[in-house]
Amino acid sequence: MARKPDPTSPSKRATKAGPAPAPGESPQKAPKLPASIALSDSFGEPQAAGGETHQVAGGDVATLTSAQGMPIADDQNSLKYGARGPVLLEDPHFREKIFHFDHERIPERVVHARGVGAHGFFELTESLADVTRADVLQRVGEKVPAFVRFSTVAGSKGSADLARDVRGFAVKLYTQEGNWDIVGNNIPVFFIQDAIKFPDLIHAAKPEPDRGFPQAQTAHDNFWDFISLTPESMHMVMWIMSDRTIPRSLRTIEGFGVHSFRLVNAEGKSTFVKFHWKPKAALQSVVWNEAVKINGADPDFHRRDLWDAINAGDFPEWELGVQLFDEDFANSFDFDILDPTKIIPEELVPVRIVGRLVLDRVVDNFFAETEQVAFCTQNIIPGIDFTNDPLLQGRNFSYLDTQLKRLGGPNFTHIPINAPKVPVANFQQDGHMAIANRKGRVNYEPNSWGAEIGGPREDPAKGFTSFAATEEGPKLRLRPESFADHYSQARQFLVSQEPIEQKHIGDALVFELSKVERPDIRARIVSHLLNIDAGLAQTVADGLGLAALPAPAQAARPTVMDLPVSNALSIVRNGPDSFQGRKLGILLSDGADAGLFKGLTAALYKVGAVFEVIAPKIGGVTLSDGTAQAARHKIDGGPSILFDAVAVVVSDEGAALLAGDAAAQDFVRDAFAHCKYIGLTKAAQPLFAKAGIADLLDDACLALGTAKDAAAFVDTIGALRFWPRELEVDLDAK
Numbered sequence: 219m220a221r222k223p224d225p226t227s228p229s230k231r232a233t234k235a236g237p238a239p240a241p242g243e244s245p246q247k248a249p250k251l252p253a254s255i256a257l258s259d260s261f262g263e264p265q266a267a268g269g270e271t272h273q274v275a276g277g278d279v280a281t282l283t284s285a286q287g288m289p290i291a292d293d294q295n296s297l298k299y300g301a302r303g304p305v306l307l308e309d310p311h312f313r314e315k316i317f318h319f320d321h322e323r324i325p326e327r328v329v330h331a332r333g334v335g336a337h338g339f340f341e342l343t344e345s346l347a348d349v350t351r352a353d354v355l356q357r358v359g360e361k362v363p364a365f366v367r368f369s370t371v372a373g374s375k376g377s378a379d380l381a382r383d384v385r386g387f388a389v390k391l392y393t394q395e396g397n398w399d400i401v402g403n404n405i406p407v408f409f410i411q412d413a414i415k416f417p418d419l420i421h422a423a424k425p426e427p428d429r430g431f432p433q434a435q436t437a438h439d440n441f442w443d444f445i446s447l448t449p450e451s452m453h454m455v456m457w458i459m460s461d462r463t464i465p466r467s468l469r470t471i472e473g474f475g476v477h478s479f480r481l482v483n484a485e486g487k488s489t490f491v492k493f494h495w496k497p498k499a500a501l502q503s504v505v506w507n508e509a510v511k512i513n514g515a516d517p518d519f520h521r522r523d524l525w526d527a528i529n530a531g532d533f534p535e536w537e538l539g540v541q542l543f544d545e546d547f548a549n550s551f552d553f554d555i556l557d558p559t560k561i562i563p564e565e566l567v568p569v570r571i572v573g574r575l576v577l578d579r580v581v582d583n584f585f586a587e588t589e590q591v592a593f594c595t596q597n598i599i600p601g602i603d604f605t606n607d608p609l610l611q612g613r614n615f616s617y618l619d620t621q622l623k624r625l626g627g628p629n630f631t632h633i634p635i636n637a638p639k640v641p642v643a644n645f646q647q648d649g650h651m652a653i654a655n656r657k658g659r660v661n662y663e664p665n666s667w668g669a670e671i672g673g674p675r676e677d678p679a680k681g682f683t684s685f686a687a688t689e690e691g692p693k694l695r696l697r698p699e700s701f702a703d704h705y706s707q708a709r710q711f712l713v714s715q716e717p718i719e720q721k722h723i724g725d726a727l728v729f730e731l732s733k734v735e736r737p738d739i740r741a742r743i744v745s746h747l748l749n750i751d752a753g754l755a756q757t758v759a760d761g762l763g764l765a766a767l768p769a770p771a772q773a774a775r776p777t778v779m780d781l782p783v784s785n786a787l788s789i790v791r792n793g794p795d796s797f798q799g800r801k802l803g804i805l806l807s808d809g810a811d812a813g814l815f816k817g818l819t820a821a822l823y824k825v826g827a828v829f830e831v832i833a834p835k836i837g838g839v840t841l842s843d844g845t846a847q848a849a850r851h852k853i854d855g856g857p858s859i860l861f862d863a864v865a866v867v868v869s870d871e872g873a874a875l876l877a878g879d880a881a882a883q884d885f886v887r888d889a890f891a892h893c894k895y896i897g898l899t900k901a902a903q904p905l906f907a908k909a910g911i912a913d914l915l916d917d918a919c920l921a922l923g924t925a926k927d928a929a930a931f932v933d934t935i936g937a938l939r940f941w942p943r944e945l946e947v948d949l950d951a952k
C-alpha cells in the first residue's frame with residue numbers, strides 16, 4: 219500500500235536548502251535580500267495564507283490573481299501529494315499559468331519582424347485644404363496622436379539592429395476620420411514593380427530554405443541570383459548598397475510612402491502626391507565595419523537609442539513633406555508615376571513641408587503595442603486615395619490577410635493600439651476575441667428601427683468615396699512599356715553621391731558578392747552594373763577579381779539617360795551640422811584632468827549632446843581634483859563603435875595602464891578606422907602608439923589640453939565623419 223503523504227511532516231531531504239555543493243565548491247550562501255522581500259522558495263511548510271511572503275512590505279501592493287481573478291496564495295509551488303509526490307492535474311493555478319505561457323508566441327511578421335515602436339503626435343504646419351478634404355490636413359496647429367514602428371525587413375525578431383537592410387517606417391495617425399496608415403520605408407523605391415513577385419523576392423532574401431541561414435543578410439547566393447535576374451531592382455540595389463541601409467540611428471533616417479497616392483479635395487479634384495518624412499536630426503549613417511561590430515557589441519543599438527532619446531526628452535522629430543503633381547506632370551515625366559522603382563527628383567517637384575511628427579513616449583509594453591500594432595496600406599481616410607501602382611494594389615490585399623494570421627482573427631482592430639480614437643459604429647460582429655460587439659437588437663442595415671435603435675447610417679457627405687477614375691482596357695498579364703527603363707535612375711542615384719559614398723556603394727557590392735559562391739551570379743550582377751556606370755562595374759569586377767568584364771546585360775530599354783545630379787539623394791550632403799543629439803564616448807582614467815573633463819561635458823551640454831564615460835573599471839575613476847566620476851562602461855563593454863566621436867582624457871599613469879590593454883587599443887584604433895573625430899590629451903600618446911596609429915593622426919585628431927580646446931572640439935565634431943581619412947586606412951581605396 220502506498221504511504222499516505224503528510225503535508226505537515228515533510229521528509230528531511232525536502233527541507234535541505236538547495237542542492238549539495240559539488241566537491242571543491244564552497245556551499246552556496248543564500249543571497250542577502252532586503253528585509254522586506256521574502257525568498258521565493260518555501261521548504262517543507264505550506265505557505266502562509268494570503269501570500270504575504272511574496273510581497274514587498276510597506277506599500278499597498280495588489281494581490282496576485284489568476285486570469286480569472288482568483289487570489290493566489292502560492293505562486294512558487296505546484297500542488298503535490300506530499301513534498302516529493304507527483305504534481306496534481308487538479309492544480310488550476312499551475313495549469314492556467316503554464317497554458318498561458320505555452321501560448322505566448324504569435325507568428326512573427328513574415329517581413330519586418332524586428333521592430334521598435336513609439337508614440338507621439340502629428341501636427342499640421344501648413345494647410346492642404348486646397349488639395350484634400352482629409353480633416354487632419356486642414357487646420358494649421360491641429361495635432362493627432364501617432365504611433366510609429368521602425369523595422370528591418372529580412373531578419374527575424376531576434377536579429378541584430380544593424381543588419382544591412384531597408385528600414386520600415388510605418389506611421390499610424392489616429393485622425394478624427396479614423397486611422398490613416400502610411401506604411402513606408404527609408405528608401406523611396408522598391409525592388410519589384412508588381413506585387414506578384416513579392417513572395418519570390420522575400421524568399422530569396424530570407425535564410426536559404428535547406429540550411430536556415432544566413433540570418434538578416436542579403437549577402438548570399440539566393441538573393442543575388444534573384445536580383446541578377448530581376449533588372450527592375452537595379453535602382454533599389456544602388457540604394458541598398460549605399461549607407462542608407464546602415465543608419466546611425468532611427469532618428470536619422472528619412473521615410474517615404476514610396477507609391478504615388480492621390481489627394482482628393484472637396485470638389486472631387488485629384489492631385490497626385492508622394493509622402494516624405496525628413497528627419498530633424500539630419501541623415502547619418504555608420505560605416506560597414508562599424509555596423510558589423512555594433513551588431514556584436516549591442517544588437518539593440520537602434521532600439522536602445524530610440525528608447526534613450528525619448529526618455530531623455532530629446533524627442534525624435536520628422537517633417538512631413540509632400541510632392542504634389544498633376545496629370546500634366548505625370549504625362550510629361552520621363553518615367554511612369556505608377557512605377558514604384560522610380561522617384562520623382564525633388565529638383566523636379568519640390569518637397570513641400572506641411573507638418574511634423576514627434577515621438578515623445580515609449581511604449582508601456584512591447585508586445586501589446588509594438589508587436590500587436592497592425593498597419594494596413596488600405597487604411598486611408600476621406601480625401602486620400604490610391605493610384606494604380608500595381609505594388610500598392612497588391613499591398614492593399616496583403617496587409618489585412620497578414621494581420622488575420624498574425625493576430626488570430628478579424629477583431630484585431632479591438633486591440634487598443636489598433637483601435638481608432640473615434641467611435642466605431644457598424645454592424646460587424648462576433649469572430650475570435652470580439653470585445654466591442656454592438657448593443658441592442660439590430661445587427662443589419664438598412665433597417666427600419668429608426669436612428670436610435672437602428673444604429674448608424676451611411677453619410678454620403680462625410681463618408682469616404684473613391685476617386686472616380688476612368689479605367690478601361692483588355693484583361694492582360696502585361697507590364698507597361700513605360701516601366702521599362704531600369705537603369706537611368708540607378709545611374710542618377712550613383713552620380714548624385716559624393717565620391718566617398720560612391721566608394722561605399724562599390725565596397726558594399728564587392729563585400730556582398732564576395733559571399734556569393736557561384737561566379738556566374740557575381741558576373742551577372744556586374745553585367746547590370748555596366749548599364750549603370752562603367753567605372754562602378756570595373757571597380758566591382760576588380761574587387762571580385764573577375765578575369766574579364768562580362769557583356770552588359772540585355773536591357774528592355776537599352777538607352778540609359780544621363781539625368782541631372784539630385785543633391786537630395788546624398789547622405790553626406792544632407793548630414794548634420796552640429797553635435798546636437800549625438801553621443802561622445804569619453805575614455806577616462808584615474809588622475810584625468812578634471813577641468814578638461816568638466817569643460818568637455820559643459821560644451822556638450824551646451825549643444826544638446828550626450829556623453830558616456832568609459833573607464834578601466836565600472837566603478838569609475840578619481841579625477842585629478844579628487845572627485846569621483848562614475849563610468850557607464852568598462853572598457854571592453856564600451857567600444858568606440860557605440861559613439862559618434864570619442865575623447866581620450868587620461869593621465870600619464872592611465873595611458874600607461876591602458877596602452878597594455880587590447881580593448882583600449884581597439885577603442886582608439888576603431889575610432890580612427892571609422893573616420894571618427896578623436897580628441898586626445900597629450901598623455902594619451904602611448905595608447906595611440908601601442909594601437910599603431912600615433913604616426914597617422916590627422917586634422918580630425920584634436921589635442922585636448924584646456925576647457926577652451928574642449929569647446930572647439932565639440933564645435934568641430936558636428937560634421938558626420940572625417941572622410942578623407944578613409945583613403946588612408948582602406949586598401950580598397952588605394
Ligand code: HDE
Nearest residue numbers: 327330367386387388402403408413416476612616617620
Ligand atoms: Fe510590406 N508587408 N509588402 N512593404 N511592409 C508587411 O504586413 C507586402 C512593401 C512595409 O511595422 C506585412 O503586418 C507586399 C513596400 C512595412 O508592422 C505584409 C508587398 C513597402 C511593414 C507585407 C510589400 C513596405 C510591412 C508583413 C509588395 C514600403 C512593417 C507584416 C507588394 C513602401 C509594418 C505585416 C509594421 C509589412 C506585404 C512591399 C513597407 C506581409 C505584398 C513597397 C514598413 O503584409
